[in-house]
Amino acid sequence: MTSSSGTTDIGRHFEKGKKIRRRRRRRRRRPGRGAWAAAARGPPPTSAAASAPGRPRLRAGRPAMAGAGGGGCPAGGNDLQWCFSQVKGAVDEDVAEADVISTVEFSHSGDLLATGDKGGRVVIFQREQENKSRPHSRGEYNVYSTFQSHEPEFDYLKSLEIEEKINKIRWLPRQSAARFLLSTNDKTIKLWKISERDKRAEGCNLQDEDGRLRDPSSVTALRVPILKPMDLMVEASPRRIFANAHTYHINSISVNSDHETYLSADDLRINLWHLEITDRSFNIVDIKPANMEELTEVITAAEFHPHQCNVLVYSSSKGTIRLCDMRSSALCDRHSKFFEEPEDPSSRSFFSEIISSVSDVKFSHSGRYMMTRDYLSVKVWDLNMESRPVETHQVHEYLRSKLCSLYENDCIFDKFECCWNGCDSAIMTGSYNNFFRMFDRTTWRDVTLEASRENSKPRASLKPRRVCAGGKRKKDEVSVDSLDFSKKILHTAWHPAENIIAVAATNNLYIFQDKAN
Amino acid sequence: MVGGLKRKHSDLEEEEEDEKWDWGPAGLRSYQQALLRISLDKVQRSLGPRAPSLRRHVLIHNTLQQLQAALCLTPAPALPPEPLFLGEEDFSLSATIGSILRELETSMDETEPPQNPVAPPGPQNEVLPQPDPVFLEALSSRYLGDSGLDDFFLDIDTSAVEKEPSLAPPEAPHNLFCAPGSWEWNELDHIMEIILGS
Numbered sequence: 001m002t003s004s005s006g007t008t009d010i011g012r013h014f015e016k017g018k019k020i021r022r023r024r025r026r027r028r029r030r031p032g033r034g035a036w037a038a039a040a041r042g043p044p045p046t047s048a049a050a051s052a053p054g055r056p057r058l059r060a061g062r063p064a065m066a067g068a069g070g071g072g073c074p075a076g077g078n079d080l081q082w083c084f085s086q087v088k089g090a091v092d093e094d095v096a097e098a099d100v101i102s103t104v105e106f107s108h109s110g111d112l113l114a115t116g117d118k119g120g121r122v123v124i125f126q127r128e129q130e131n132k133s134r135p136h137s138r139g140e141y142n143v144y145s146t147f148q149s150h151e152p153e154f155d156y157l158k159s160l161e162i163e164e165k166i167n168k169i170r171w172l173p174r175q176s177a178a179r180f181l182l183s184t185n186d187k188t189i190k191l192w193k194i195s196e197r198d199k200r201a202e203g204c205n206l207q208d209e210d211g212r213l214r215d216p217s218s219v220t221a222l223r224v225p226i227l228k229p230m231d232l233m234v235e236a237s238p239r240r241i242f243a244n245a246h247t248y249h250i251n252s253i254s255v256n257s258d259h260e261t262y263l264s265a266d267d268l269r270i271n272l273w274h275l276e277i278t279d280r281s282f283n284i285v286d287i288k289p290a291n292m293e294e295l296t297e298v299i300t301a302a303e304f305h306p307h308q309c310n311v312l313v314y315s316s317s318k319g320t321i322r323l324c325d326m327r328s329s330a331l332c333d334r335h336s337k338f339f340e341e342p343e344d345p346s347s348r349s350f351f352s353e354i355i356s357s358v359s360d361v362k363f364s365h366s367g368r369y370m371m372t373r374d375y376l377s378v379k380v381w382d383l384n385m386e387s388r389p390v391e392t393h394q395v396h397e398y399l400r401s402k403l404c405s406l407y408e409n410d411c412i413f414d415k416f417e418c419c420w421n422g423c424d425s426a427i428m429t430g431s432y433n434n435f436f437r438m439f440d441r442t443t444w445r446d447v448t449l450e451a452s453r454e455n456s457k458p459r460a461s462l463k464p465r466r467v468c469a470g471g472k473r474k475k476d477e478v479s480v481d482s483l484d485f486s487k488k489i490l491h492t493a494w495h496p497a498e499n500i501i502a503v504a505a506t507n508n509l510y511i512f513q514d515k516a517n
Numbered sequence: 518m519v520g521g522l523k524r525k526h527s528d529l530e531e532e533e534e535d536e537k538w539d540w541g542p543a544g545l546r547s548y549q550q551a552l553l554r555i556s557l558d559k560v561q562r563s564l565g566p567r568a569p570s571l572r573r574h575v576l577i578h579n580t581l582q583q584l585q586a587a588l589c590l591t592p593a594p595a596l597p598p599e600p601l602f603l604g605e606e607d608f609s610l611s612a613t614i615g616s617i618l619r620e621l622e623t624s625m626d627e628t629e630p631p632q633n634p635v636a637p638p639g640p641q642n643e644v645l646p647q648p649d650p651v652f653l654e655a656l657s658s659r660y661l662g663d664s665g666l667d668d669f670f671l672d673i674d675t676s677a678v679e680k681e682p683s684l685a686p687p688e689a690p691h692n693l694f695c696a697p698g699s700w701e702w703n704e705l706d707h708i709m710e711i712i713l714g715s
Contacts, residue, residue: 295575
């Protein structure tokens with residue numbers, strides 16, 4: 001969908017007659033950017049990845065899927081040797097609520113890694129350029145910029161606090177030297193510009209070095225200011241604030257492939273925005289019943305298709321996913337496709353609906369599949385088949401017999417996210433006890449790993465973990481009853497091109513890399 | 518979580534592992550009652566300075582609905598109803614349900630009802646659906662007025678949900694309602710009717 005200028009079918013939700021001004025962004029090329037960006041992507045992966053002898057490998061030379069992104073595709077999740085790389089955050093046992101990480105997102109090239117926390121702060125890490133003199137050192141992520149994105153607010157009308165917690169961060173595709181991201185809390189979305197400044201002007205005519213303005217009449221001779229280098233300064237400034245469009249809590253934002261629009265979804269509505277326009281948005285999905293007493297289902301996540309700018313999906317608390325085509329009607333009340341797996345009658349319980357609630361939905365990079373996360377499993381769906389998923393991966397099936405306790409302590413309402421690797425051959429999601437799970441879709445193998453300070457020696461390999469569901473516990477296994485449910489990994493991210501993953505464990509951010517990297 | 522309650526739940530967990538739904542009627546009923554109590558407790562606790570999570574609210578409400586349906590179908594226990602301590606808990610529960618519905622109304626509706634003196638400031642950015650006058654009127658007349666509450670709960674039966682004696686303070690438990698019996702059960706039934714409009 002291109003931005004409208006009053007076309008009739010969608011025009012009814014815009015003020016009629018108003019023209020939408022589009023400012024063209026000038027593309028500037030900064031010298032040396034190409035080399036820096038290339039270095040940040042890291043060395044090209046080799047097909048013969050270093051691995052322990054005897055370990056079976058994926059088929060070498062597997063072609064990357066169309067549209068999978070730059071850099072080729074290293075072998076998928078499982079035959080890799082994941083190693084600890086870095087951990088960010090305080091070691092303190094006492095975790096301040098504000099420091100709990102609430103979202104993690106790599107930029108499109110993977111050179112920047114953004115995190116948001118409950119205190120409304122955004123911290124961006126940048127991957128250091130690989131040092132030629134130390135060829136074995138892999139690019140580390142170090143703090144690039146930190147800023148306060150959202151502040152706590154109070155809605156006086158309803159006597160309710162509005163949390164400053166950052167629910168989601170989404171990067172915009174890069175169009176200039178500056179970087180842009182969208183960050184959102186429950187109510188307000190903000191577009192942030194992050195730009196570098198490494199030069200300053202000296203010898204201005206109308207301003208002296210302290211910044212005080214000079215009286216123009218006192219200037220007798222003109223000089224040309226000189227640009228002098230200065231220490232790199234990274235500035236973040238809010239460029240747009242998209243507010244007052246959501247009555248309910250925003251759970252998702254998604255940038256469209258047209259790079260001009262994005263969607264924001266709350267419990268009952270999805271709005272479409274133009275990145276340049278903040279004073280109005282276009283409602284495209286509304287599931288609010290006329291009578292609130294009849295409310296039985298809410299929207300839990302939404303995303304735009306990676307290539308088709310008219311297609312979006314949204315998931316619900318009843319375990320269904322609807323695909324909508326914005327070309328078919330202005331208000332996407334009727335879905336184009338409806339994805340739901342029929343319930344297994346033998347496993348029905350009072351908690352069936354709660355555990356079927358989809359907490360995250362993500363398109364594959366190829367755009368051919370989508371992945372949904374519910375409480376106990378991850379499902380991969382082929383967009384051409386609505387009747388059932390093509391793959392179901394159990395995350396922590398041993399919790400099925402504990403649902404009553406998990407209901408009581410509210411853990412059953414935890415919203416886990418999931419992510420694809422760059423070539424869609426592997427998927428990852430979090431669990432409890434600071435465990436996270438990876439599934440290789442080609443070999444159908446899975447592994448459980450742990451993000452903990454104990455395994456945080458540089459380049460230390462992560463040992464696979466096992467949970468003992470019942471019966472005799474083997475050595476090195478963790479029993480279900482000793483799992484720490486306060487240590488939950490809800491947010492994970494996979495580098496778009498390489499085998500680098502970021503895992504948020506409460507207030508710590510772990511970065512793991514493949515040994516071969 | 519209270520000590521007595523915890524013990525009961527671990528029993529229930531074990532039972533659930535062994536035999537899925539092949540319980541005796543008493544076991545099943547006590548399990549459902551426990552879930553019912555947990556659910557009501559959750560609803561009560563969801564109030565706070567922050568707007569309640571609508572998703573959580575809807576999921577709990579749907580679970581309550583299933584429990585109600587199940588409790589309808591399971592036979593009432595043959596055992597005589599045990600004495601219940603209700604005390605302040607009753608009024609707090611009934612007041613809570615009223616405030617929960619009010620909370621739902623204020624946190625979810627974007628326009629203020631006509632009878633509310635405070636009008637929303639500033640223009641709204643999208644076409645707004647009509648407010649729900651019937652729902653709001655039902656709320657304000659029935660739940661926001663004090664006089665309605667006592668009459669509302671007079672004839673409720675207290676037997677369906679028992680409370681553990683460990684929850685009671687040291688003094689002797691006293692029953693504030695006229696008739697012992699499943700008062701909470703009927704109360705819930707009535708509330709469900711209101712919520713579901715059935």
